[in-house]
Each structure stands twice: as structure tokens, then as C-alpha cells.
Amino acid sequence: MTSVHPGVRRTTSPAYRWVVLAMSWAAFTMTSVDRSTWGPASAAVSDSLGVPLAALGVFATGYYLGYVVSNAGGGVLTDWLGPRRVLAVSGAAAGLAMIAFGSSTSIAVGLALQAAVGLFAGVDYAAGLKLISVWFEPGERGLAAGVFMTATSLGTVIANAVVPSLIAASGWGTSYHVFGAVTVGIALLCLLLVRNGSAQTAAGSRAMPDVRPLLRNRDLLLLGLAGFGGLWGTYGFVTWSNTLMVKGSGIDPVHAGLVVVIFASIAIAVKPVVGWVCDRLGLGLRLPVAVLLAYFGVVLLVFGTLDSLTWFLVVAPLLGIGAYAYSPLTAAMTPLLVDSRVAGSAAGGVNAFWQLGSVIVPAAIGPVFAATGSFAAAFAALAAGPLIGAVITLFIRVPADAVRPR
CATH class of the missing domain: 1.20.1250.20 (MFS general substrate transporter like domains)
Structure with missing residues (x-):
């Protein structure tokens, strides 16, 4: 990773980098919650939509197919559009797809929406690490990245702690509606609060690496x-x-x-x-x-x-x-x-x-x-x-x- 661009610290309070980390972490956490919701909700979805037990895993596979595709290209997309825009647009789209899935009554539509959630959620990883590389000094990035990576585990904790109770109270769709709405809200906060940093302006001038x-x-x-x-x-x-x-x-x-x-x-x-x-x-x-x-x-x-x-x-x-x-x-x-x-x-x-x-x-x-x-x-x-x-x-x-x- 490159050093922090000198213009970043001169024009912004040093404490601001923690705001950037907090918003990146929050966005990554919510897409991790969205991914993990399927585990505790799958049995209820099976009963509601009439999905055979052996076919339940296909829904998760649909999510991860989209997730793999966006992971592969997430770094390029982040360098091209900037991490702030990527976090905002991808989070809002993933949240809306979650809300739509919560109202789905069709197996085919549900599979498509799961793939859409994964496709939009998969770029948060690259966007968050990009922001850490811009806003944190080299000696601080280990801690910052460690905090950022707890999002995947915390997402699983939140989903499994909340979803079963939501299903018992009001049905499986409610969990998707609630988490989808929160994901959209955090995406909007990212748009308002996150800055790419001055180093982002030079990203487009770099030559395409030879990956062969x-x-x-x-x-x-x-x-x-x-x-x-x-x-x-x-x-x-x-x-x-x-x-x-x-x-x-x-x-x-x-x-x-x-x-x-x-x-x-x-x-x-x-x-x-x-x-x-x-x-x-x-x-x-x-x-x-x-x-x-x-x-x-x-x-x-x-x-x-x-x-x-x-x-x-x-x-x-x-x-x-x-x-x-x-x-x-x-x-x-x-x-x-x-x-x-x-x-x-x-x-x-x-x-x-x-x-x-x-x-x-x-x-x-x-x-x-x-x-x-x-x-x-x-x-x-x-x-x-x-x-x-x-x-x-x-x-x-x-x-x-x-x-x-x-």
C-alpha cells in the first residue's frame, strides 16, 4: 500500500480517518449481515415458498455467484469510480435487493434477487481497504484492517442473534426488510460522510498491471x-x-x-x-x-x-x-x-x-x-x-x- 497522500492530513482533522474507517466498517458489516441472514432464515423460507430442503443451498449459491463476480472486479471498480461512490451505490442497491427479496413469493425471482444482493455487496471489501490505504499511515493500517475485517464475523453474529426472533414475531420477510433498510441508510451516510482523499485523483493515471x-x-x-x-x-x-x-x-x-x-x-x-x-x-x-x-x-x-x-x-x-x-x-x-x-x-x-x-x-x-x-x-x-x-x-x-x- 502507498503512503498517505500529504494533502489528506493538511486539509482534514487527523481524527477524520476514524470516521472513514467507521463508515467503511459499517457498510461492510451490513453487507455481511445481509449475507448471513439466509442461514437462520432458510428453513422458514423453505416452508413459505415450498423450496425442497436439498435445493435450499442454491439460494446461497446464487448470492455467492454474484459476490465472487464483484470481488474479482471490485478493486478495478474502486480505483475507477472512487471508494466513496462505490460504497454508496453498491450499499443502496444491495439494500433495495434485500427489501425486494423479503417480499418475494417466487423461487425464480428470489434466486435472481439473492444474486443481485451478492453482486452489489461484494465490492465493499476492496473499497474499504482502498480507503484504509489512503487515510491511515503505514504503522496504523494493521489495526485499521483488523477492525475492518471483524465486519464479516459481526455480520454473522447480528443475523443469528436477531433473525430467529424476527421470524417468530412477524415472519421471515421482516428480517430482510429491516436489514435492507439499514443497509440503504448506511449507504447514504457513506455518500455524505466519506471522502476519497487526495490520493484518489492519481489513481486513473496508473498503467494497467500485467497480471499474466x-x-x-x-x-x-x-x-x-x-x-x-x-x-x-x-x-x-x-x-x-x-x-x-x-x-x-x-x-x-x-x-x-x-x-x-x-x-x-x-x-x-x-x-x-x-x-x-x-x-x-x-x-x-x-x-x-x-x-x-x-x-x-x-x-x-x-x-x-x-x-x-x-x-x-x-x-x-x-x-x-x-x-x-x-x-x-x-x-x-x-x-x-x-x-x-x-x-x-x-x-x-x-x-x-x-x-x-x-x-x-x-x-x-x-x-x-x-x-x-x-x-x-x-x-x-x-x-x-x-x-x-x-x-x-x-x-x-x-x-x-x-x-x-x-
């Missing part, structure tokens, strides 16, 4: 596969855990939501802490990623053997550590494997590939559970992703001079 070497970068491709396996487990659990606990173990929907809230809450602390520990102790990144992915896969297998609410609540935080601790490390590893001139393109491309795990797993787990009727079999299918990812990570070669304690 990235396609031949063995280690970057392996990192893409490892991260794919990790997200297979993480978002497979987020998408299917509520329904599997309700349908497979007879857990009350509100209690199932509580399990996922505990699971995701742990990540709010884990994400910044694990990166800080690895940096300070000089542990490197490759081995910790492999260990965390293997740990995640094993705990998923254990979770699949449980059949009581008490044990689900006990294991949930242990599962949350594995599900989220690897992600800041895989993100940090990306620029270590490529030339600095194409680090942004590498991050965008690899993140889009990682998200394919989110696209495929929702549609894959439903048929496994429908065919076997087995809670354990469904979680074994989820565990396969991070376990394979752990093995792949061991073959990544990180340059020795890139791994140093700060």
Missing part, C-alpha cells in the same frame, strides 16, 4: 486452493448449521441461532490477535495456516458427532477459532508471494477464487444431508475442505526474506 505472471505463480495458485478449502468449511457452516441442527438434531431455531452467534463472536477477537501474535513472535504464516486449517477440519468432524444443545454450545467457540483464525493469515500471505507491482491484482484474484468455496458448498451439502439423513455425514463433507487445504498449504513456498517479525 500471476496465472503461472505456483505458490499463489496453491494459496488459492488452500483458502478455497478454508472457506468451504467456514461458509458451509454459516449457511447450513442452523438448518442441520434444527432438522438433524431437533434443536429449537432460536437456540440454533445462539450456537452460531457464539461460533462467530469468537472471531471478533481472534482475527486481529492471531495476526499480531504471528508477527510479533516471528512464526511465519505457512505453518500456522496449515495447523489452523487442520484444527478447523477436526473440530468440524467433532461437531458432527454431537446431538445435544449443551455440547453444541461448548464446542461452538472452539469451532469459531478454527473457522476464522486462518483468514487474516492467508490474506497477509498473498503479497509475499508476488511482485509488489501486482499485489493488488493478486489479492483481488485470489480472494475471488477463495469465495468460490462459498459458492459451491451451499449447493453441495444439501444433497449430502438429503441423501444420508446424517448430521455427521454433512459435517464430514464440510470438514473435507479445510483438511485438504491444510495439506496443500504445506507445499506453499514463502520467500525466507519475506517472513520476519516486525
